Amino acid sequence: MKLSIENTRKFITENELSALKADAENSLKLLHNKTGSGNDFLGWVNLPSSISQNDIDDIQSTADKLASLAEFVIVIGIGGSYLGAKAVIESLSSNFNNLQTNRKHPIVIFAGQNMNEDYTYELFETIKGHSVAAVVISKSGTTIEPAIAFRLVKNHIENTYGIEAAKERIVAITDKARGAMNTIANKNGYKIFVIPDDIGGRFSVLTPVGLLPVAVAGFDIKKLVAGAANMENLTDANISFDNNPACIYAAVRNILYKKGKRVEILANFNPKLHSLAEWWKQLYGESEGKNGKGIFPASVDFTTDLHSLGQYIQDGERMLFETVLSVESPKYKFTVPEDDENTDGLNFVANKRINQINKSAELGTILAHIDGGVPNIHISISEINEYHIGELIYFFEKACGISGYMLGVNPFNQPGVEAYKKNMFQLLGK
Ligand code: PA5
Numbered sequence: 441m442k443l444s445i446e447n448t449r450k451f452i453t454e455n456e457l458s459a460l461k462a463d464a465e466n467s468l469k470l471l472h473n474k475t476g477s478g479n480d481f482l483g484w485v486n487l488p489s490s491i492s493q494n495d496i497d498d499i500q501s502t503a504d505k506l507a508s509l510a511e512f513v514i515v516i517g518i519g520g521s522y523l524g525a526k527a528v529i530e531s532l533s534s535n536f537n538n539l540q541t542n543r544k545h546p547i548v549i550f551a552g553q554n555m556n557e558d559y560t561y562e563l564f565e566t567i568k569g570h571s572v573a574a575v576v577i578s579k580s581g582t583t584i585e586p587a588i589a590f591r592l593v594k595n596h597i598e599n600t601y602g603i604e605a606a607k608e609r610i611v612a613i614t615d616k617a618r619g620a621m622n623t624i625a626n627k628n629g630y631k632i633f634v635i636p637d638d639i640g641g642r643f644s645v646l647t648p649v650g651l652l653p654v655a656v657a658g659f660d661i662k663k664l665v666a667g668a669a670n671m672e673n674l675t676d677a678n679i680s681f682d683n684n685p686a687c688i689y690a691a692v693r694n695i696l697y698k699k700g701k702r703v704e705i706l707a708n709f710n711p712k713l714h715s716l717a718e719w720w721k722q723l724y725g726e727s728e729g730k731n732g733k734g735i736f737p738a739s740v741d742f743t744t745d746l747h748s749l750g751q752y753i754q755d756g757e758r759m760l761f762e763t764v765l766s767v768e769s770p771k772y773k774f775t776v777p778e779d780d781e782n783t784d785g786l787n788f789v790a791n792k793r794i795n796q797i798n799k800s801a802e803l804g805t806i807l808a809h810i811d812g813g814v815p816n817i818h819i820s821i822s823e824i825n826e827y828h829i830g831e832l833i834y835f836f837e838k839a840c841g842i843s844g845y846m847l848g849v850n851p852f853n854q855p856g857v858e859a860y861k862k863n864m865f866q867l868l869g870k
Contacts, residue, residue, distance in 0.1 A: 441671065441685070441819065441820070441821050441828060441831045441832060441835060442818075442819070442820045442821075443685040443688060443689060443817070443818070443819050443835075444817070444818040444819075444820075445688060445689075445692050445817055445818075446818075447806060447810055447815065447816035447817070447818060448692055448696070448761070448815040448816065448817060450810060450815070451696065451699070451701075451761075451815040452692065452695045452696065452699070452815070456695050457691060457692070457695065460691040460694060460695060460846070461681040461682075461687075461691070463691070463846050464681055464684075464687040464688075464690055464691045464842055464846060465680065465681050465684075465687060466845075467687075467690070467841070467842040467843075467845035467846050468675075468677055468684065468686070468687055468838075468842050469677055470845055471485050471677075471838070471841045471842065471845070472485060472676075472677035473677075476845050476850075477845075477849075477850035477852075478850040478851060478852030478853055480637075480638055481638055481639065481640045481643070481852035481853075482638060482841075482852070483636045483637070483638030483639040483643075484639050484640075484643040484644070484646070484837055485672075485838075485841070486672065487639065487646050487647070487668075488646060488665050488666075488668035488669035488671075488672045488830070488834060489669045489672050489673075491646070491665050491669075496651075496661060496662050496665070498633075499633070499648055499651050499652050499655055499661060500655050500661065502611055502631060502633075502652060502655075503652055503655035503656045504655075505608070506546070506573040506575070506609070506611065506656055507545055507546050507656055507658075509571060509573050509608065509609055510546050510570075510571045510572050510573035510609065511546055511547065511570045511571050511572070512546060512547050512548075512549055512566075512567050512570050512571070512572045512573075513546045513547070513548050513549075513572070513573050513574065513575060513653070513656045514549055514550075514551050514563075514567070514572060514573070514574045514575070514593050515548055515549070515550050515551070515574075515575045515577065515653045515656075516550075516551045516552035516574060516575065516576040516577060516578075516586045516589045516590050516593060517550075517552055517553065517576070517577035517578060517586050517613075517649070518552055518553045518554075518583055518585045518586055519583075519641050519642065519722060519726075520579075520640065520641020520642035520643070520644050520645075520649070520722065520726075521577040521578055521579060521583075521586065521613075521641055521644070521649055522550060522552070522553045522577070523642075523645075523715070523718055523719040523722050524642075524644065524645025524646075524649065524650040524719050524833070525548070525645065525649070525650045525652075525653035525654060526550060526715045526718070526719070527645070527715040527716040527718065527719035528645065528650060528654045528659070528664065528716075528826075528829055528833075529548055529653065529654055529657045529659070529715075530712060530714065530715040530716075531712045531713055531715070531716050531824055531829050532654075532657075532659050532712075532824065532825070532826065532829065533657065533712070535711060535712065544658060545656070545657055545658030546573075546656060546657075548653055548656055548657045549563065549566070549567075551563055551586075551589040551593060552576075552583075552585050552586030552587075552588070552589030552590065553585065553586075554585065555584070555585050555588060560589070560592065564592070564596065567596075572593075572596070572597065572600075572609070573597075573609040573610070573611075574590070574593045574594075574597060574609065574610050574611070575610075575611045575612075575613065575652055575653060575656070576590045576593075576610065576611070576612050576613070576614075576621065576625075577612075577613040577614070577649050578613075578614055578619065578621045579614060579615055579619075579635045579640075579641055579644070579649075580615065580618070580619050581614050581615055581618065581619020581620045581621030581622050581623075582619050582620055582621075584861075584864075587620065587621075590621075590624075594606070594610065594624075597609050597610060603628075606628070607628060607629045607630060610628070610630045611630060611631045611632075611633070611652065612624070612625035612630045612631070612632050612633070613632070613633045613634075613635060613647075613648050613649055613652065614632065614634070614635060615634070615635060615637070616634040616637070633647075633648035633652065634648075635647055635648070635649055640852055640854075642722050642723050642726055642727065643723075643837055643852075645719070645833055646664070646665060646668055646830075646833065646834070651664070651665075659826055660826045661826070663825070663826035663827045663830065664826040664827070664829060664830040664833075665830060666827060666830065667826065667827035667828055667829065667830025667831040667832075667833075667834075668830035668831065668833055668834035669830075669834075670827075670830075670831060671830070671831040671832075671834035671835050671838070672834055672838075675687075675834070675835065675838045675839075685835060685839075686835060686838040686839040686842055687839075687842055689817065689819075689835075689839040689843075690839045690840075690842035690843035690846055691846065692817060693735060693761075693817075693839075693843050694843060694846045694847060696761045696815055697735050697847070700758075700759060701735075701759060701760060701761040701815065702735060702736060702759045703735065703736045703737075703738055703759055703760045703761075704724070704735045704736070704737055704738070704760075704761055704762070704763060705738045705739060705740055705753065705760055705761070705762045705763070706720050706721070706737065706738070706739045706740075706763050706765060707739070707740045707741075707742055707745075707762055707763065707764045707765065707805075708739075708740075708741055708742065708764075708765045708766075708767075709742045709743065709764075709766065709767075709798055709799075709801065709802045710767050710770075710824070711741055711744075712824060713741075713765055713767075713824075714739075714741050716765070716829070716832070717739035717741075717765070718739070720737065720739070720836055721737040721738070721739060723836060723837065723840050724737040724836075724840055724843075725737045726854045726857070727840050727841075727844050727849075727851035727852070728840070728843065728844050728847055728849060728851060729856070730849050730850075730853075730854075730855065730856060731848075731849055733847055733848070733849060734847065734849070740753070742801070742802070742805060743798070743801050743805075746801070746805060750805075753809060753812070753814060754808060754809060754812045754814075755812060758813045758814075760814050761814060761815040761816070761817070762806075762809055762814050762815070762816050762817070763816075763817040763818075763819060764802065764806060764816060764817070764818050764819065765819050765820075765832075766802060766818060766819065766820040766821075767820070767821055767822075767823060767824055768820060768821070768822045768823065769795070769822060769823050770794075770795045770823075771823065771824070773793060774793065774794050775791055775792060775793050775794070776789045776790055776791065776792055776794065776797070777790065777791075778790040778791060806818070819832070819835075
């Protein structure tokens with residue numbers, strides 16, 4: 441993974457960057473020394489390097505068992521108990537994964553991430569006549585969306601296969617002792633994976649919360665963890681600011697924020713990264729948006745959104761900066777055909793690879809946005825694979841912790857999410 445801040449130079453000075461070096465390094469140390477706010481939620485900092493082969497084997501064998509039993513594995517969870525798995529699976533899967541036949545691995549479908557009645561109905565219509573298994577994920581074990589979905593899925597599995605066989609088809613990922621999910625799982629004899637106490641939902645993708653669904657979908661979780669472990673090394677406490685990409689990204693974001701850039705747009709030119717941006721939005725939004733502060737994290741899929749939000753980014757209120765998540769090489773080759781008649785006037789790109797045209801759009805967009813007053817941070821990986829996705833995940837987590845401390849908030853709590861629940865439960869007469 442490479443980070444470039446060259447295209448922010450027009451907007452921030454070397455002095456402004458130098459002035460924040462010590463703050464960024466200090467924030468990094470707070471994460472490692474566990475002396476900052478929210479320090480009881482720092483289990484993710486050394487997580488990649490502490491995952492053992494036994495941990496991987498346990499997750500993989502559970503995934504293999506579910507895969508052997510089911511065409512559809514329903515992964516139930518919301519927020520941090522859902523977004524990471526979705527991000528990794530979608531970035532590694534075919535864009536048309538769910539339409540493919542002759543698959544080697546089950547289709548992972550998600551439930552409990554909304555309370556929409558039609559979604560629920562259509563999910564059960566879709567799995568009708570197909571074999572299913574379920575992974576229910578809830579750290580607190582009390583979140584209403586996954587709890588409702590699980591009640592329905594549990595009934596379906598028990599009614600279809602019987603209560604004994606249901607035990608083989610349901611896996612719970614939850615707190616080691618607290619919460620209704622833990623009680624239900626123990627009472628029913630489900631296999632349980634524990635979410636460590638010191639890892640919050642949005643930092644949990646490299647625990648079984650993310651790893652089990654990713655393994656079910658057929659991807660190499662060992663490589664994912666290895667990529668994250670590499671980034672753990674590259675952003676370690678003893679790596680100085682100038683060589684530490686997490687510190688640099690965190691510092692640049694904070695400088696831009698102080699200069700009025702209140703919105704960060706994570707832009708990709710590859711539709712497989714759409715859900716990675718959704719995960720990133722939760723990570724940064726829930727970690728930094730508090731006490732009346734915080735950069736608002738937004739995302740766009742280019743070139744698609746150049747034909748919609750592109751106008752605003754180029755020309756609207758100048759409160760934006762952009763972080764482009766770039767992939768150097770696609771997996772496959774495809775070129776534009778030559779056409780003798782050239783009625784569409786496209787022969788200027790004939791025989792060019794689609795990727796070359798996409799890359800020209802990427803560079804052209806970046807240059808145009810800089811000219812339009814939008815600073816640009818560039819993060820690139822050579823290709824999409826488990827290793828590089830693992831690197832990105834840990835990079836963004838580490839930078840988020842540093843950035844939150846630099847902003848002066850506790851990046852590891854989320855007091856704001858309770859407000860709607862209070863009203864909802866009152867309306868429902870709980
Ligand atoms: O990051 C977080 O802590 C939240 O997004 C939670 O993951 C989300 O609310 C789901 O919580 P739980 O896993 O307890 O059901």
